[in-house]
Amino acid sequence: MDRDAVASHIPRLRRYARALVGDRYQADDLVQDTLERALNKLHLWRPGSDMRAWLFAIMHNVFVNQLRGRRPDAAELADGVEAIAANAGSVDRLEIRDLQSALMEIPAEQRAVVLLVGLEEMSYAEAAKTLGVPIGTVMSRLARGRERLRHLMAGTQSSPSLKVVK
Amino acid sequence: MSSEPSETDLHAYVDGALDAAHRREVEAHLAANTADAERVRAWQDQRAQMRALFNPVLEEVVPDRLRAAVVPKRGFPYALAASFLVAGIAVGWLAKSFVPSEPPVGSTASLSRRAAVAHIVYSPEVRHPVEVGAAEEDHLVKWLSKRLGQELKAPALSKEGFELVGGRLLPGESGPVAQFMYQDARGQRLTLYVLRSNANRDTAFRFSQEDRVSVFYWVDGKLGYALSSELPKDRLLTVATAVYRQLNP
Numbered sequence: 001m002d003r004d005a006v007a008s009h010i011p012r013l014r015r016y017a018r019a020l021v022g023d024r025y026q027a028d029d030l031v032q033d034t035l036e037r038a039l040n041k042l043h044l045w046r047p048g049s050d051m052r053a054w055l056f057a058i059m060h061n062v063f064v065n066q067l068r069g070r071r072p073d074a075a076e077l078a079d080g081v082e083a084i085a086a087n088a089g090s091v092d093r094l095e096i097r098d099l100q101s102a103l104m105e106i107p108a109e110q111r112a113v114v115l116l117v118g119l120e121e122m123s124y125a126e127a128a129k130t131l132g133v134p135i136g137t138v139m140s141r142l143a144r145g146r147e148r149l150r151h152l153m154a155g156t157q158s159s160p161s162l163k164v165v166k
Numbered sequence: 167m168s169s170e171p172s173e174t175d176l177h178a179y180v181d182g183a184l185d186a187a188h189r190r191e192v193e194a195h196l197a198a199n200t201a202d203a204e205r206v207r208a209w210q211d212q213r214a215q216m217r218a219l220f221n222p223v224l225e226e227v228v229p230d231r232l233r234a235a236v237v238p239k240r241g242f243p244y245a246l247a248a249s250f251l252v253a254g255i256a257v258g259w260l261a262k263s264f265v266p267s268e269p270p271v272g273s274t275a276s277l278s279r280r281a282a283v284a285h286i287v288y289s290p291e292v293r294h295p296v297e298v299g300a301a302e303e304d305h306l307v308k309w310l311s312k313r314l315g316q317e318l319k320a321p322a323l324s325k326e327g328f329e330l331v332g333g334r335l336l337p338g339e340s341g342p343v344a345q346f347m348y349q350d351a352r353g354q355r356l357t358l359y360v361l362r363s364n365a366n367r368d369t370a371f372r373f374s375q376e377d378r379v380s381v382f383y384w385v386d387g388k389l390g391y392a393l394s395s396e397l398p399k400d401r402l403l404t405v406a407t408a409v410y411r412q413l414n415p
Contacts, residue, residue, distance in 0.1 A: 007236045014232070015223040019216065028229055028353050029292045035235040099215045117181055118213040119220055124183065139174050146177070150208040 002042055006035065009055050012120065016056065019115050020063065022104045030066070034059040056120070056130045060112065067108060102152035110145030113138055171195050176202060180209045229353040230396060231290055276339070278383045281359035281392030282376035284336055284345055289355040289394075296332030296347050306333050310344040314362055316388055320346050321358070321412040326405045328356060340364075356395035356402070358409060363390035371406065373399065382406035386413065 013034060017027035038045075038058050045054055103111055109131075116127040117138075124142075128135045171179070171192045178184050179192040196203040288295055298306040303320060311318045313335055320330055328348035336343040336359075343361040369385045376394075380402050383392035391413075393406045 003236050007233070010228050010232055010236070011224045011226075014226070014228070015220050018223050019220045024351070025349065025353055028232060032232055032235050032290075032292055035232060039236060099212060100219055103216075114212070115216070119216045124178075124181075139177065142177055143173050146209045146212060147205075149212055150205065153212075154208070 002045065002047075003039070005051055006038055006042070006055065009052055010035070012052070013055060013059060016115060016120055017059065019103065019119055020108075020111060022100070030059065030063060033062045033066075037062060050126075053122075053126055053130050056116070056122075057132065060131055063108075063112075099149070099153060102149050105152055106145050106148045110141045110148065113141040114145040114149065117142055176206055177209070180206055180213065227352070231353060231355075234290070277359075277361070277390050277392050278372070278374035278381040278394075279376055280338065280343075281357070281383065281394045282374075282379040282381050284343070284359055285357045285379055285381075285394035286377075288334065288345065289347065289357055295355075297334035299332040300330040302332075303330060310335060310360075313342045314344055314360070314389075316362055318344055318360060318389075319413060321409045323348055323405060323408060326408050327351065328405065331355070354395070354397060356393060356397065356405065359392040359394065361390050362388055371403075371410070373403075375399075384410070386410070 010031065013031045014027065017030045017034075018024065021027040021030055034055065038055055041058070045051065103114075106114070112131060113127055116122045116130060117124065122130065124135050124138050128138045131138065171188075175184070175188065175192055179189060184192065196206060298309065300306075307318055307320050310333060320333065323329070327350045329350075331347040331349050333344060333346040336345055338361045341362060343359060346358040346360070347355060348358070349355045363385045367385065368387065371382055371384050374381045374383065378396055379394050380397065380399050381392050381394045382402060383390070385391075391409070393402065393409060395402050395405075397405070
């Protein structure tokens with residue numbers, strides 16, 4: 001049963017959503033939206049293909065749409081603008097962050113990659129497919145996300161302009 | 167990778183994506199380059215901490231609303247909604263035909279049914295579960311009190327593990343109805359349905375099972391209340407008792 005297969009992914013979807021969104025209820029709301037959309041589109045899923053990648057891709061789309069709906073500028077956080085956004089607030093706050101709060105401070109697009117690779121253990125190719133971006137973009141987001149996290153957690157000022165390789 | 171490993175190589179090393187030969191080259195590089203070694207160590211720590219933080223989510227009980235989302239034919243209970251409609255029409259017809267001196271037999275029963283339907287319609291809502299959120303609780307309570315023409319209270323249920331989500335105004339059989347929604351740490355929701363009662367007599371707690379929704383309902387002075395949830399009956403009774411006590415201090 002395809003529905004059972006979808007259900008078997010719920011714990012992993014919840015884990016990723018919790019880390020991505022931070023708040024427990026909002027994370028479960030995101031999972032619920034994802035499941036509902038997945039069931040509506042279940043006929044589009046090709047048996048034999050990777051259901052996890054399919055579900056995570058749906059979740060990513062729902063998440064991005066929610067970000068766009070919530071804050072008009074959020075979609076811009078993808079690349080480029082993020083350096084300004086992150087710098088604006090972080091200059092005078094150099095205390096040490098724990099991972100959870102540091103995660104919420106990095107741009108959502110970088111957070112998604114860091115989590116898909118580090119937590120969900122996707123290969124770079126799988127992460128690229130899930131997010132619908134080239135592998136090169138995955139690599140640059142991963143590199144920037146991890147460096148930003150490292151600086152936030154060490155309490156040192158990050159220097160996003162230093163290594164912006166795309 | 168004969169020269170220095172690239173940034174990508176370092177990440178691939180952290181993520182176990184390198185073959186043995188490349189891994190050894192990166193290790194040799196890290197042994198000689200403390201700055202890179204420190205960065206790689208920090209990234210490895212991030213991975214480890216991420217798992218320590220979020221892997222426990224995998225062990226959590228999946229909330230009912232998420233399980234319900236993938237179970238077929240357990241979405242909206244059309245049968246209940248339809249029977250409610252029939253009951254509503256019947257009660258309306260009875261009320262008109264007999265002009266009864268006492269409220270029709272079905273009136274408190276239809277209270278529980280209406281409350282259950284309202285619960286079923288709004289409690290699974292993700293984006294718009296309420297019209298006015300708990301952040302504007304004062305405004306919410308004032309607004310609903312004004313519309314019902316009766317002073318209302320949104321009981322505080324945090325001792326019972328529930329926080330106010332917010333509330334909304336609904337059309338009832340003969341006027342406006344207020345619905346307050348609460349949620350516990352597992353995302354389990356309950357709704358308190360409040361309307362003006364013409365019954366003019368208090369009733370004891372009554373219980374009704376409407377499909378998978380449990381409802382405790384009662385009439386107290388000028389207001390009728392129904393507390394609906396998919397919680398087990400005994401747990402809902404505890405909450406209903408708390409609600410009753412707060413409304414009758």
